[in-house]
Every structure is written in structure tokens, then in C-alpha cells.
Amino acid sequence: MSFKKLLTGTIAGLTLSTGAMAADDTIKVGVLHSLSGTMAISETTLKDTMLMLIDEQNKKGGVLGKKLEAVVVDPASDWPLFAEKARELIEKEKVSSVFGCWTSVSRKSVLPVFEELDSLLFYPVQYEGEESSKNVFYTGAAPNQQAVPAVDYLMNDLGVERWVLAGTDYVYPRTTNKILEAYLKSKGVAEKDIMINYTPFGHSDWQSIVSDIKKFGAAGKKTAVVSTINGDANVPFYKELGNQGISAQDIPVVAFSVGEEELSGIDTKPLVGHLAAWNYFMSVEAEENYSFIDAWHAFIKDKKRVTNDPMEAHYIGFNMWVKAVEKAGTTDPAAVQEAIIGVSVPNLTGGFATMMPNHHITKPVLIGEIQADGQFEVVSQTPGTVVGDAWSDFLPGSKDILADWRKPLSCGNYNVKTSKCSGQNY
Amino acid sequence: MPLLPALRSAILLFIFSIFFIGQASAAPVADETEFKQLLNGFTQKSFAAKANTAQQVATSGHPKAKQVLEAMAESRLYFRKSDQLVVFADKDGRSYVLTDIFSNETLGTFSRREVSKVKTNNSLRAKLGKMVAEIELKHPDASVRLAAVEAMIPKLKEDDADLFGSLIKEEQDESVKKALQFGIYIGYLDSSKKERVLNAIEALDGELEPIVRNKLTSLANNSDDKDIKKAAKKSLKGIESKISIFSNLETIYFGISLGSILILAAIGLAITFGVMGVINMAHGELIMLGAYTTYLIQQAMPNHTTASIFLAIPAAFCVSGMVGIAIERGVIRFLYGRPLETLLATFGISLILQQLVRTVISPQNRTVETPAFMSGSIDINPIFALTYNRLYIISFCILVFIALFFILKRTRLGLQVRAVSQNRSMAKAMGVRSDWVDAMTFGLGSGVAGIAGVALSQITNVGPNMGQSYIIDSFMVVVFGGVGNLWGTLVAGLSLGVANKVLEPMAGAVLAKIMVLVFIILFIQKRPRGLFPQKGRAAEA
Incomplete structure (x- = not known):
């Protein structure tokens, strides 16, 4: 007994004297990404990105003179488990902020936890909008930062007149397509020139749908597919397009969920020329981007690994948080919330991202074409950055709503017509 | 500014063409210096200016014109940032090897910071395609x-x-x-x-x-014009009726090809579940292992895509078969006669296998390349084409079915399998090693699942989750067809495939799937033993 006590005492003493990580000297940062289950395919990379960013920050001396410590949990692609793990991170691990989630349903699941315990979540993925929480910072794109500019590009630069809106059957594609449909109609596109199609998750037999698209596109007008098809269903979709001989020159497909990471699992030769709209591409020629890629390859020890848009979102979100903490002089969530609005950090495409009062950030919108090597080539770019719009201007219910978390309004759901703040409705 | 070089070269071209007037060749042929001037137009940023330059290159008649346009369409045309020299470039790791357009000599290796691509977009590539076609x-x-x-x-x-x-x-x-x-x-x-x-x-x-x-x-x-209108309408009518015939044919083809995939995925289960009565929830993961075997073999022999696919078939059979035997010997044999426990145990195994692949290989999807002979399609006419990969999968499915049928009906193992499944104790009394037969049967069913994985790797993604999407469909096919009957599996797979494809254009993919499921539930209510129920005393046991 006494020997054991002595031993622990010695070890504790040693640790303290060498000044290594004792609990009070570190700031804990939560990482809430699925490492198993269906979403592991996308989220594992983001966990590694966070570890790299935290590692780099520590090399620069940490934050407020303290080292950062990552607390990684695995919510296993299980939505209720996300809420449990979020609670564990905040209550038990006492993290000062959390970086995580991918799907909208996982975000909706943890949202009440963050609001109840008043902690911070940085959400790095493009999403359907129609939300602005006091405790969430949306570093991915809102529909007006991805979908709408992509449609503009197709309409103005490629002269597309007929539209196929194809998506997986869940909330993000349905909301996005509703916004796009309203937007297209406001631009004078007729009902019969829009075809909307939903498929189940993981749909693998695309023969009839691709053949329908082919017929729809054979009517003489330039046709394009706007794809919100999610995850694994993309591979058989693109393969079928190639097999039925539909090239990007006949019917281009612009995707909102296909990035470098997804393409690394596909033979890209038949896909050359199809498009994607993001706020970052690995191929962007900018010094920050080159250094980020070099750092990533050094960290992951694999030169073949790609970088993608949600990684950039974490890069921006993390740097914003660091800057806000330094500005506020504390990691207290309430103080950081106030300090972070207006904070500007460099993005990876050679510009700056600013946190807006509605908790969304400014982003440039890039349209890229798929290349044979699995990379994208930028063919169009918005001249400046676009401010994320939490509540779409093209949906009847949300037109009059705005979000502003600055005092005195401090509201994520303020109706301009009725002058009322109705709080969250998730 | 950007117009200036273009204009200058146009003038040059004009002057140059004057020299050649009266010569035999009608089109003026640009010489090397001029052509070089022209190529400089590609260093401009605007796509319209590049299209303009490309048009001039196409009409220049220079022998290298076609090669330049093709390289541009393939994204192989670059320019050196230091002196704006337009060159061919090939990627070598993270740097580029540059080749001079005229001399074909290598100019050395340059980093990505020193060169810039002559960027193209869809519409420009379409124009380039047309220009090349016109030259050709x-x-x-x-x-x-x-x-x-x-x-x-x-x-x-x-x-x-x-x-x-x-x-x-x-x-x-x-x-x-x-x-x-x-x-x-x-x-x-x-x-x-x-x-x-x-x-x-x-x-x-x-x-x-x-x-x-x-x-x-x-x-x-x-x-x-009235006559034109009338003639066009009449001609259209004929075309429309032809189109509707072909679109019906197409639907049936799609249905058969979906059906053959269902059969491939389900046929292994028809043996383990149908013949042995084991509810194997890890069946999908055995398919996944087969697909990963294909991937690994392809990694091992990178330049032999076609050979790797053929090698993968027996390899996947062995890998999945071995894993199947291990599952049977290690877990299932202790649980015979306890379907609920078997279900839970095999479900656990399926999760273990998934996470194993995620940890050992990667959570990301893997690329399995399609051999050239499987890409593309036979175009019967401009609106009806049979895609090669589906044709091969349909024939592959038929081959696997025949082979399996032969094994069960004509070999000693098949005889023993049927004997054990009909009456275990009687078979034992006749000297059949029922333990060994169980393991072999399960191995056979699992191996066939592995073969299905090879086929599926050609049409869908290879990732840790791929098995899950096939397990429900497989059970559906086996139950619908009648447990313990290979013919039932064949008929059920084909009819479900065709039904799905007929419903899909009318009801949408989501609703079509639901309708098929509801139909099966109603059908099972009416005929609990499926399309082809087993008859005789064996069925009662």
C-alpha cells in the first residue's frame, strides 16, 4: 500500500515538476466526429484535421499561455449518441468548445445540449440553412454560398435551360431543392423544364433514373443536373452516367456533396468535366493552401491524402476561435460568443473569412470541374466573398426572418414584419 | 491588351496567306514562328479568348494543330510561368515533366509553382472536340x-x-x-x-x-408551311411509337440486370439460410470481403486490370469461404436450432468485420478500376443501348447459378448437403459427417457471396458499409422465392428486379421500393413458404 502511494506521489511530483500537462494548465477542446459507422467515411478526416490544427497551435505556444488538449469521442454515426457524447464532453470533460458533427440530423440532435449547457459548437459542413443558434457557429456554406451561385454559373455561363434536381431523400436535399426551385422559377424557368427526383440513402441502381435524365436532356435545350445526392450513392450514379455515355459536355452534373475525399474512391476518368460547387478546392493556387497541404501531408504521413472543403471550414473555425479567445482573454463561452463576431482570419483560397452576426461566415464561392487526377479545376469564382444567409430569401416562411446575435437584438429568429423574436424552432 | 497578340497573329496570318495565293493548297499553312505566336494566346485567362485562339490554331493548318488541341482538351497543355512558353506537360508525382511542342524534347521537371495549366471548361472542351473532328x-x-x-x-x-x-x-x-x-x-x-x-x-x-x-x-x-407541318407530324408519330417500344425494352433490360445483381447477392444466402436454415446477418460483410479482395489484388498488380478481375474471382471465393467456415466453426455451430441467438451473434460479427476493414484498410471508399472491356455500351440505336458492365454481370450471374446448381445436384458434396438438410440424424446414421458437411455448406454459401462482391465492385462503391445495403434485399429474395430452393431465388430475383424497374418511372425510386416491400409482406401472408415451397416430409421438419 504505502509503496503504491509513494510511487503515485513520486510520479505526480515528477509530472508537476517537469511542468507537463497537468489539468489546470491545458485548455480542452472537444472533437465530436464519428470514427465508426456509416459516417466514418467522411468524419474521420475531420478528426485528424482537428488534431493537426491543435498540434500546430501548441507548437506556436498554445492559447493564453496554455497548451491545448484535444478530447476525441466517437459518436459512431448514431444520432442520439451524438447528444450523449456532447453532454459528456461539456459536463464531464469540461471542454471549452466543441468542433464536430457532419449530418444535419446529428447537429439537430446536439443542439439542445449546447443551448442547455451554454457551450460552443463549430459546425464545418455545408447545410440547408434555416437555423441560427446562439451556441453554434456555421463555418460551412449556407445554400446561398453554394447552391445558388452554382445555378447562376450554369444558367449564365453554360446557358442551361432545363434542370434536373436530383437528391437523396432527406432534409438537406429537400430544403435545398425547395430553395432552388423557387429561385429558378423567379428567374423565369417553366415548371416543365424542372425535373425533381429523390432516391433512398445508398441507392445503387441508377439505370432508370439516368435513362430518364438522358431522355429529359434530349429535348433540344441545354440540360444540367443539380445533384444533392449524398455519400455512397454518388459512385454508382457517376458510373452509370459514364456507362450510358452521358458526358459532361452533353449533360453536366453539378454536385454539392462531392469533394476531393469522395472522388478518391472513384475512378474519375469518366467524370472529367462534371462540376462541383464549394468554397475551397485542393487545387486552388494560394500560398496558404500550399502550406496547409504540406502540413497535412506531414501530419498524416501520406502524400496521397487529399484536402477538402470541410477541412478548410475547420481550419477557419479553429483559427477564429483561437483569435476570439485571445481577444476575450478567457475561454468562457459567453465571452467568446461576443468576441468572435467580426473576427477575421485568412482562409485557404487567398482571402479572409469573417464571422458575421448571424454566426455564419463570409466565403468565396468556387465552381470546379473534375479532372482525370481526381482534383477540381476552378472555372468560376465569385468576385468577392458571399455572406452566409441563415434564412433563405427564396422560401416563403423565412423571407422576413433575420438572425443577429449582437446586443441588443440577440436573436437567431427575428421576424422583421411582426418585430418578434420567436426563438429556435428545431 | 490580351487581344493584341491575337490581332497581330491574325494580321501576320493574312500577310502570310497572301504569299501562298496561287499555290496548290487552299488553306494557308502557318509556319513555326507564327504558330508559336498563336499559341501565346493560350496564356490568356479568359475562356472566350482561349476559344478564339483555339479556333485560329484549328484553321492554321499547322501539322501540330491537332495535337495541341487534343492536349488542351486532355488538360495536358501548360505554360511555363517564367517565359510564357506553351508546352505539353505530364504530371510526375507532385511535379511536371515539360515537353517542347515542336521538337518533342524534354525541357526538364518543374514544380507546380513554376507552371500553369491552360485551363479549359466544358463548353471550351466541346468546341475543341468539334475542331479536332473537323480536322479529322x-x-x-x-x-x-x-x-x-x-x-x-x-x-x-x-x-x-x-x-x-x-x-x-x-x-x-x-x-x-x-x-x-x-x-x-x-x-x-x-x-x-x-x-x-x-x-x-x-x-x-x-x-x-x-x-x-x-x-x-x-x-x-x-x-x-402546311405541307411541311403535316409531313413532320406524320414522321414524328412513327418515331414516337418506335421510341415507346424501345423504352419498354430498356425497362425490361434494366429489370433483368437489377434482378441478376439481386440473385448474385442472394444466392449465397439461399444456401446458408435456405438449405441450412442459418440466419446469417454477416452475409453482406462476406460480399464486402469479396469486393475488398478484388481491390487488394488490383493494388498488387496495378497494370493488369483485366487479369486482376479474373484472378479476383477464385481469390474472393477462397477468402470469403474461409471466413465463412471460421464463422461457422467458431460461432454458429454452437447455436444450431436457436435462430434468435444466431441472428444476434452474426449481427455482431458483421459489425466486427466492418470495423476491422475500417481500421486495417481505411474508412474511405476504395477505387476498383473497371477493365476496358466492361466499359461503354452496345448502341443498338441512338436511344437504346445495352451497357457492357450489366451484360457481363447478367451472364456472370447465369454462370454462377449453373455452377451452383451443378454442385448441389450432381456432386457428392451436394448429395450430402441435401441429405443433412432433409434429415440430419438419418444422414448421420448413413455415415455422413454432418459437422464437416455443415462447415463445407456454409463455406460454399460464403464463397459465393465473395464472388458476388467481385461483381458488385464493378458497379457500386467498395467501402466498409457496402454489405449493409444488400443484406435486406438478399433476405427478401430468398424468402420470396421460397426457402431452400435455388430456382425460387432465380425467379424471385428476376421478378423483383423487373417489378422495381417497372414501378420506378411511375412512382419514383423511394415509393417503388416501398411498394415492392408491401407486396412481399402481403404475398408472404398468403403463401408463407414463398413462390416455390419445399414439399414432402422435409418441409415439415
């Missing part, structure tokens, strides 16, 4: 000329028809002549002369090329 119209090889004409037909304009008209006079090859004539008629549809239009409508009767149909539709709706 004069190619000495008839098959190249034919391909060039066919490439131009879907986007044909009236002035192209005039070009075709001048070409057809010199053309010797019959098939090229025919294609040119077809193009000329399409061009005539836009003509302002009534005679020409009516002639063209008559000549194009029954043609299924979409451009013909679109032009006829616009004639039928918008033409001012």
Missing part, C-alpha cells in the same frame, strides 16, 4: 473520318451540312458517305427551301437520333 474529317483513315462525322452529328448546324456536301464528292468509303449524307439531310431540315425540307423529312423517316426528333418537333409546331 480529312484524315486518311476511313474509320477516323467516320468517327469524326458521327461526333459532329448531334450538334449539327446548317453550315456544317454545306461542309459535308463538299466532302461527300471526294469521299470513297461507303459508310463515311452514308454518314455524311445523313448529316446533310439533318442540315436540310433547317433549310429555307421547301423542297429540301420535304426531301429531308422523307429521307429521315424512322431515324431515332434525338436531333432529328427535336428538329421535326420544332417543324411540326412552328413551320409556316
